[in-house]
Amino acid sequence: MxxxxxxxxxxxxxxxxxxxxxxxxxxxxxxxMQMDEKQLQAMAKSMGMNLNAKQINQAAKAMKGMQKNKNFKMK
The missing domain is CATH 1.20.5 (Single alpha-helices involved in coiled-coils or other helix-helix interfaces)
Known part of the structure; x- marks a missing residue:
């Protein structure tokens, strides 16, 4: 058994x-995960979005902010 x-x-x-x-x-x-502006633009285009320079900078800052926040939790 x-x-x-x-x-x-x-x-x-x-x-x-x-x-x-x-x-x-x-x-x-x-x-x-680290992404530069070119990678962010390529990812946005693959999702059907066209980001301007200001939006790309905002997304890059958000990605850096997530890296600094060690308590970041995925939902």
């Missing part, structure tokens, strides 16, 4: 641990 219970429990624990590890890693990568 233990030959069936132990592998199932380890599989479940591995999946749960992998999920939470992946979420932590993704949040960490998102907070450390």
């Amino acid at each position: 233990w030959n069936y219970i132990i592998p199932i429990l380890t599989l479940i624990l591995g999946l749960v641990g992998g999920f939470f590890g992946g979420v932590y890693y993704l949040k960490h990568q998102m907070t450390n």
Whole structure:
């Protein structure tokens, strides 16, 4: 009987641990993401938006503000 219970429990624990590890890693990568103005403009164009210089500067400042805020939480 233990030959069936132990592998199932380890599989479940591995999946749960992998999920939470992946979420932590993704949040960490998102907070450390750095983009310059050209990358922001390209990302906006890929979403169908055309930003002017003022809007690009505002977006860059917002990205830098997120990096400084260590308590940033994704919703």
